[in-house]
Amino acid sequence: MVQLIPNTTAVRVFEDHTDNINAVAALPDGRRMITASKDNTLCLWDLESGEVLKKMEGHRGALNALAVSPDGKLIASGDTRGELIASHGETGETLTRPIKVHSATILSIDFSPDGAALATGLDDGTTKFVSTRTWRVQGNPIKSSCLVRCVRYSPSGTLLGIATREKIEIYKSGKRQCVAKFKGHRKTNFSLAWTPDGTRLLTGGDHQDPTIREWDISTWKQVGEPWIGHATVIKAIVVNSAGTLVASASYDNHVRLWRLSDQRTIASFQHCALVISVTFSIDGSRILSGGVDKKVSEWAVPEDALPDDNPNGLAPKAPGSDSEDGPKDLAPKDQGSDSKTVVAIQTVVTVQTNVITKTARNTRVTEVLSTAEMVLTETFDAGINNYASYANRSFVMARKSDWDCALQDAIKSLTIHPSLAGYIAQGIALCGKQLVEDARAAFELAFTFTVGNSDATLFLFLIKAIALFNANEHSEAMLCVEQLATDSNADPLVCRVVEASLRVQLGTIAFNGAHHNEAVEHFTAAVKASTFLAKSATPSACKAFTVLFGWELESLWQTANEKLCFALLKAGRLGEALESYKYGMDASDEATRSGLRAWIFTISL
Structure with missing residues (x-):
């Protein structure tokens, strides 16, 4: 059983900024990270050497928001003047002049999973969308009743979660239609994170309710009890790519590492000041966090907390599937x-x-x-x-318009092993049954x-x-x-x-x-x-x-x-x-x- 680890010393610190580090993100190549600071600059870091590869300037206000596109080709940053700048993900070179999104402060930004759009959350209660092809605001904004703290796309991009001071709001990202709105925390909702499978949403509260709450997206009801451990505002939440661990950054000077399956803290890492931002390294073995101490601290995830090398191993092949044309799928x-x-x-x-x-x-x-x-x-x-054979037979039955059998086979496939093919088969079968x-x-x-x-x-x-x-x-x-x-x-x-x-x-x-x-x-x-x-x-x-x-x-x-x-x-x-x-x-x-x-x-x- 994983044991709780007391406060520990960072493996390494990254120092160059002259003010608060308000956001940190790891780039998909696993070699670099990007940080955004109240000192109006971003820094592109080499994670191996600890050196600053490029100090990125151009903003005229303090930086609050940062996002990296899923393919790592774009970096977007937003500031207190309501301006957005896009930069090259490899070189750090600026791609745009400051884009005036709004007169209000940009508090949060997030790329859609396909990289085509950027959602921006503003302190005037609006969420605006910027096209990454034209770098212009597109469509009508989403208007909330109060300040927007955090915006996050679901893994598929079909939903957008918005944390406002009063409510958690969920929208269909394409139509921008509200599908859920609920009171997440006692007063202010500060942070959001989706689990990689898209079935859960995690939210972080303020000093009056310093908990993490887990929500089931099929009902938008809370799952289990609130996660208790922090003493005040939970400014950021992130889930590792395996969907097994959660890291949270708090104004109580701590980063907590939680196990998603039982909602328990398994490690706690201490800064000397408020912690504002946190992320996992791409391989999930490290946690990177920054805050008021003006530096990024790197923490090692306990080895016994890491997922197995092959937690989602593929099922055995069906007869005759040894050729390149055999059943394929991805875990x-x-x-x-x-x-x-x-x-x-x-x-x-x-x-x-x-x-x-x-x-x-x-x-x-x-x-x-x-x-x-x-x-x-x-x-x-x-x-x-x-699972592959059941998914394949589900497709066959769908072609024959035998929707009941198609759905039964899809469910059997998913019961054996959740997979891409299984969920596609289930979606097609449900459409056939008009269960949209x-x-x-x-x-x-x-x-x-x-x-x-x-x-x-x-x-x-x-x-x-x-x-x-x-x-x-x-x-x-x-x-x-x-x-x-x-x-x-x-x-x-x-x-x-x-x-x-x-x-x-x-x-x-x-x-x-x-x-x-x-x-x-x-x-x-x-x-x-x-x-x-x-x-x-x-x-x-x-x-x-x-x-x-x-x-x-x-x-x-x-x-x-x-x-x-x-x-x-x-x-x-x-x-x-x-x-x-x-x-x-x-x-x-x-x-x-x-x-x-x-x-x-x-x-x-």
């Missing part, structure tokens, strides 16, 4: 460590010799899915019940497996959008796809394929309802989005959409053109129909032109 331990995470998403449904992904045309779908189901069932009959809120919660957990990998996160957003679309949440799904299409980190061709496919479905719905002009609008958008497919192959990444949802993408361009022409004819727009047909013929390769020629003679008005 939370692998977050951000594999640049191919998106490949894991694309191949979560693979059985034996890719029996599903080799489906050629709709005429064989039923046969192939039945074969896949049989193969997977045989593995269970053989006593091999691993539960599906959103499942996808929220799926996003915790892509933290630190923007490509995988963006791709997962597309999967979620398609699943929600299939649950008749058309507006939300289309908005998500449109927003992703403007993201510089997203694959534009993949986004266009998804947009075109969904537009074809919307057009078909409108057409079947005899709303022919509305159908024309959707089919026109589909044609424009998929024009590149006229003479190019479908992006390989899109194979996941065929696997998960049965999309026929090889014929997407031709299908969109055919449906547009037919809708125009039905709408009485003969001239436009002929122009559309001519455009399709001119833009297509020979194979598609042959298909269009054959189709034109089959239509009947």
